[in-house]
Amino acid sequence: MEGFLPVAHAVGWSIASAPFVAWGIRSVNRRIRANPEQRMLLGVAAAFTFVLSALKLPSVTGSCSHPTGTGLGAILFGPAAMAPIGAVVLLFQALLLAHGGLTTLGANIFSMAVVGPFAAWGVFRLAQALKLPFALGIFLAASLADLLTYVTTSVQLALAFPDPVGGFTASFLKFAGIFAVAQVPLAISEGLLTVVIFNALARFNPQELRDMRVLGTPEAKA
Amino acid sequence: MLIEQSAYANRWRTVAPDAKGLFALGGLVAAFAAAGRLEAALAVTAAVVAATVLGARVPLGLYLRVAFPALLFLAVSALSLALSVDRAPGDGLGVHVTGAGLDQVSRVTGRSLAGLAALLFLVLTTPLTDLIVLARRLRTPEVLLDIMVLCYRTLFVFSGALHDMRTAQAARLGYANSRLTFRALGDLTANLTLQIWQRAHALHQAALARNSDGPLRFLPTPHPHARRHTLLGGLAGALLAALGGLLAHGGAV
Numbered sequence: 164m165e166g167f168l169p170v171a172h173a174v175g176w177s178i179a180s181a182p183f184v185a186w187g188i189r190s191v192n193r194r195i196r197a198n199p200e201q202r203m204l205l206g207v208a209a210a211f212t213f214v215l216s217a218l219k220l221p222s223v224t225g226s227c228s229h230p231t232g233t234g235l236g237a238i239l240f241g242p243a244a245m246a247p248i249g250a251v252v253l254l255f256q257a258l259l260l261a262h263g264g265l266t267t268l269g270a271n272i273f274s275m276a277v278v279g280p281f282a283a284w285g286v287f288r289l290a291q292a293l294k295l296p297f298a299l300g301i302f303l304a305a306s307l308a309d310l311l312t313y314v315t316t317s318v319q320l321a322l323a324f325p326d327p328v329g330g331f332t333a334s335f336l337k338f339a340g341i342f343a344v345a346q347v348p349l350a351i352s353e354g355l356l357t358v359v360i361f362n363a364l365a366r367f368n369p370q371e372l373r374d375m376r377v378l379g380t381p382e383a384k385a
Numbered sequence: 386m387l388i389e390q391s392a393y394a395n396r397w398r399t400v401a402p403d404a405k406g407l408f409a410l411g412g413l414v415a416a417f418a419a420a421g422r423l424e425a426a427l428a429v430t431a432a433v434v435a436a437t438v439l440g441a442r443v444p445l446g447l448y449l450r451v452a453f454p455a456l457l458f459l460a461v462s463a464l465s466l467a468l469s470v471d472r473a474p475g476d477g478l479g480v481h482v483t484g485a486g487l488d489q490v491s492r493v494t495g496r497s498l499a500g501l502a503a504l505l506f507l508v509l510t511t512p513l514t515d516l517i518v519l520a521r522r523l524r525t526p527e528v529l530l531d532i533m534v535l536c537y538r539t540l541f542v543f544s545g546a547l548h549d550m551r552t553a554q555a556a557r558l559g560y561a562n563s564r565l566t567f568r569a570l571g572d573l574t575a576n577l578t579l580q581i582w583q584r585a586h587a588l589h590q591a592a593l594a595r596n597s598d599g600p601l602r603f604l605p606t607p608h609p610h611a612r613r614h615t616l617l618g619g620l621a622g623a624l625l626a627a628l629g630g631l632l633a634h635g636g637a638v
Contacts, residue, residue: 164455166416166500167493188526204585206535211581213536214543215574251532258508258516259388261451266413266500327485328469337470359571360578368579
């Protein structure tokens with residue numbers, strides 16, 4: 164929330180996020196020059212991610228939570244595009260819902276728009292290289308992106324607020340333990356949901372997935 | 386969205402966004418400056434809340450409803466910061482409340498309350514379209530502004546589509562149990578995902594039909610007396626920041 168992080172941490176995480184967002188903006192500009200329709204696509208994708216984050220997802224523990232959508236976005240649009248898209252979505256969450264804040268924007272961008280999408284994209288590509296089943300690759304990418312996002316948030320909080328007795332390690336274990344109760348079931352739920360989404364997309368609209376280089380081109384049959 | 390309702394209906398709707406931005410910036414600076422002393426941070430919070438509720442006439446009930454989730458998050462976080470976990474002298478783990486932990490809670494609570502008040506002042510009095518115009522004046526990269534403009538104009542369309550699809554699914558018992566809920570949510574999100582390409586293509590065609598040459602530009606809303614308001618907002622923000630600093634460094638509250 165607004166003002167939660169000390170000023171040095173708020174500034175430090177903003178500086179850490181800035182190169183990724185700048186690289187994302189350069190990459191998006193190149194895509195727009197090559198294909199002007201991408202300008203609209205990325206704006207609409209940001210709105211989709213914002214709306215998706217408001218969706219209530221049943222957790223495997225019986226409670227409800229909201230999907231982050233970082234895995235889905237990173238697999239569809241790539242991690243570079245997700246940095247500026249994620250930055251805009253997080254800014255809108257602060258300005259339209261008062262979730263997060265302006266001083267915590269840098270830290271949130273780093274965990275949700277940098278670490279999460281890169282983790283998802285890396286895991287998905289690794290699963291493809293290892294020739295794991297498509298659905299398993301999607302599940303691992305979405306779930307691990309979710310988990311790594313919250314591990315990063317725990318690191319950020321532990322660095323900002325080391326435990327007076329046990330220091331960074333005790334603080335990290337405390338925050339990670341609190342997040343684990345909600346986030347491990349949510350990560351599994353989001354992984355399953357992302358598999359259902361990609362199954363539906365692969366069944367009804369495989370061409371879009373091929374255009375985004377998520378699915379391979381079908382082999383010609385004699 | 387409650388914040389949108391208030392942003393368009395408050396008394397300071399027509400005040401220049403630069404003025405409100407400067408006052409909110411002063412509030413954020415004051416929040417960090419006053420964080421060392423809880424009473425000082427609470428005084429800054431009270432001043433900014435008074436400006437929002439009494440000055441801009443944002444209804445108090447709406448204000449509290451918007452602030453509630455953030456306050457709940459703060460309460461849970463303060464509890465976890467107050468408790469220290471370490472090895473007990475015997476076996477197992479011990480949970481303690483330490484003086485240093487309570488000091489940390491006091492600093493974080495003060496800073497967060499004042500920071501939240503400053504953020505709420507800005508968003509409850511200023512529509513997002515005005516903030517995007519302000520961001521353009523602050524030389525935000527063009528591509529980020531385009532994503533912001535398109536995101537803002539499309540998110541309500543997506544929200545409407547999501548609501549309609551969900552209603553149709555619920556009417557067909559799509560959410561009757563957790564297995565069906567997963568399937569219904571997957572179909573709903575996949576359907577919504579496809580609309581990304583369809584809507585983007587339609588928008589691109591519409592822009593081409595209007596001779597679009599790239600960046601999306603809109604005429605900003607005129608703000609009468611913008612200079613005077615900006616000067617006043619800047620002065621009020623500077624006073625607030627100075628008040629936060631003075632109260633935190635020994636002044637009486």
